[in-house]
Amino acid sequence: MTDTLSQSTSQAAPDVVAEEATVKIRVRDLDFYYDDFNALTGITCDIKAQAVTAFIGPSGCGKSTFLRCFNRMNDLIPGTRVVGTVLLDGQDIYGPDVDPVDLRRRVGMIFQQPNPFPMSIYDNVAYGPRLHGVKKKSDLDDIVKTSLKRANLWKEVKDILDRGGLTLxxxxxxxxxxARVLAVQPDVLLMDEPCSAIDPTSVQKIEDLMAELKSTVTIIIVTHNMQQAARVSDDTAFFLQEVMGEPAHLVEFGRTAEIFTSPKDKRTEDYITGRFG
Amino acid sequence: MNEPIRDKESGLSNAERAPKLKLVSQSTYLKEAALKNLFLVCACVAVAGVALIFVFVGWRGWPVFSEIGVGKFLLGKEWLPTEQLFGILPLFVGSLVVTIGALALGTPLAVGTAVFLSEIASHRVRAIVRPAVELLAGVPSVIYGFFGLLVLRPIIAKLTGSLGFGPLTAWIVLAIMIVPTIATLTEDALRSLPPGIREASYAMGATTWQTISRVLLPAAKIGIVDAIILGMGRAIGETMAVLMVVGNAPVFFHGLGQPISTLTSQIVMDMPYAAGMHRTALFGMAIILFLVSMGLVGIVRFIQRLREEQ
Known part of the structure; x- marks a missing residue:
């Protein structure tokens, strides 16, 4: 497996030095446990900055679990444990003195089910900045406006900012x-199947948005939709749990174009061509 | 051509061979009809009960309004039946003071309990605390009264330098009594929030406390107000426990440890011996209590409709 990985990385990036400089997240030998169950094993990969990385694989292969390692959301589930290192800009996010609350401000997350708070559109977007101490009305107004604009939602809601977020x-x-996540200006945006619960026209809008955002934010997306992964991502990681009850692992990681046209691994090819999963 | 297909052995057509469906028997039909009506009767008895109480209390209490006058009855400052003075304002104020004090003490306690149960406690702790809270609702109110009388009253007597009969003791007793009502309903309100908003808040970098105070409690606001009003209904109507600790002096509130009286406790105190207009006035007080609780039920219904619209 390690062979596959080094092969694909070196092929994808002839200029290794330049590549090194733009790595945002570096994962080394990561194992993940739910109590005694080893869900993920031996994961090593580099997530590039200002790019979209897609995690694909059959249901239950641990790609969402892996995604949630990047903002330590798994900490909220009792009995979970991470072994190995995850470096964000060179700093170990599982280091003993790292505050997960501060980490989550830098690594934002979008969930499968849209989950706005039952409060106004304005208050939804202002939630993060307020948490982190922004109090002045004019500052908040600016942040709300900029964030909604960046999320391509401003035109639709600019006159109804005091309406409930759930009415949208x-x-x-x-x-x-x-927009709510962008308001705290994260470096990394984790998206856990962000399009699987919404209509096709909106999917298009969100995919366009990802393309716009990636110049400033590193995006990692978990998706079940192979076409979506091919459309939006620069790099793709394929995860697989080969035997029920055994840990899942990273089968292949590389440039999306290569993964989808000439995968190195037979299992990747089988999955992409729809032979299983 | 139109000859039906016949079985070779029996010579019967398919339609003739098929089992016939049974007809509804007369007895089944009667049983169904009887049961339907039985349930209707059950529902009617409950409604009739409320209606009859209202008519009875209204009929017996009405003269107090027509003969003494609404103003003199409701706003009269003195309750001296022997002098034919039937002003219930001190009693009404007493009920209000006791209820509001109990809510002020009991609401934070109950909402805190609900937040603990729904957001903080582990499964094991919850399995112990929740039944304990529910058990509080099942304790007869006379037991609360005893507790207030024998445990709280001496302590409060020492603290306030009085006999200890009065609003403060009643507040504490009632606060404990309304905790299960408010706590269980608040917990329901918290649990019925969309499940994703907790994760969303944590993922935004909020702490547990920030998530509770800035997202969950505001989102459950209507449900909590609902719970508080139901708790208020329980506090206003509570008689036995209040009677045992409040001192039962039909005067205006004038100190934490000084005896006062409430509408409910005064009715129980006076009913055994009251006659004539005194008795009518007690029924008049019952009408007031009835209207107050109807008003509270109305507010709760209104709030629930608001909640459904959200």
Missing amino acids: SGGQQQRLCI
Whole structure:
């Protein structure tokens, strides 16, 4: 497996030095446990900055679990444990003195179900800045406006900012959640199947948004939709749990174009061509 | 051509061979009809009960309004039946003071309990605390009264330098009594929030306390107000426990440890011996209590409709 990985990385990036400089997250030998159950094993990969990385694989292969390692959301589930290192800009996020609360401000997350708070659109977007001490009305107004603009939602909601976030359509709600996260200016945006619960037109809008955002934010997306992974991502990681009850692992990681056209691993090819999963 | 297909052995057509469906028997039909009506009767008895109480209390209490006058009855400052003075304002104020004090003490306690149960406690702790809270609702109110009388009253007597009969003791007793009502309903309200908003808040970098105070409690606001009003209904109507600790002096509130009286406790105190207009006035007080609780039920219904609209 390690062979596959080094091969694909070296092929994808002839200029290794330049590549090194733009690595945002470095994962080394990561194992993940739910109590005694080893869910993920031996994961090593580099997530590039200002790019979209897609995690694909059959249901239950641990790709969402892996995604939630990057903002330590798994800490909230009792009995979970991470072994190995995850470096964000060179700093171990599982280091003993790292505050997960501060980490989550830098690593934002979008969930499968749009989950705006039952409060106004304005308050939804202002939630993060207020948490982190922004109090002045004019500052908040600016942040709310900029964030909604970056999430391509401003035009639709600029006159109804005091209306409840839950009155919006599913796709708008998801973009509201993106605006809410952008308001705290994260470096990394984790998206856990962000499009699987919304209508096709909205999916298009969110995919366009990802393309716009990636110049400033590193995006990692978990998706079940192979076409989506091919459309939006620069790099793709394929995860697989080969035997029930055994840990899942990273089968192949590389440039999306290569993974989808000439995968190195037979299992990747089988999955992409729809032979299983 | 139109000859039906016949079985070779029996010579019967398929339709003739098929088992016939049974007809509904007369007895089944009667049983169904009887049961339907039985349930209707059950529902009617409950409604009739409320209606009859209202008519009875209204009929017996009405003269107090027509003969003494609404103003003199409701706003009269003195309750001296022997002098034919039937002003219930001190009693009404007493009920209000006791209820509001109990809510002020009991609401934070109950909401705190609900937040603990729904957001903080582990499964094992919850399995112990929740039944304990529910058990509080099942304790007869006379037991609360005893507890207030024998445990709280001496302590409060020492603290306030009085006999200890009065609003403060009643507040504490009632606060404990309304905790299960408010706590269980608040917990329901918290649990019925969309499940994703907790994760969303944590993922935004909020702490547990920030998530509770800035997202969960505001989102459950309507449900909590609902719970508080139901708790208020329980506090206003509570009689036995209040009677045992409040001192039962039909005067205005004038100190934490000084005896006062409430509408409910005064009715129980006076009913055994009251006659004539005194008795009518007690029924008049019952009408007031009835209207107050109807008003509270109305507010709760209104709030629930608000909640459904959200």
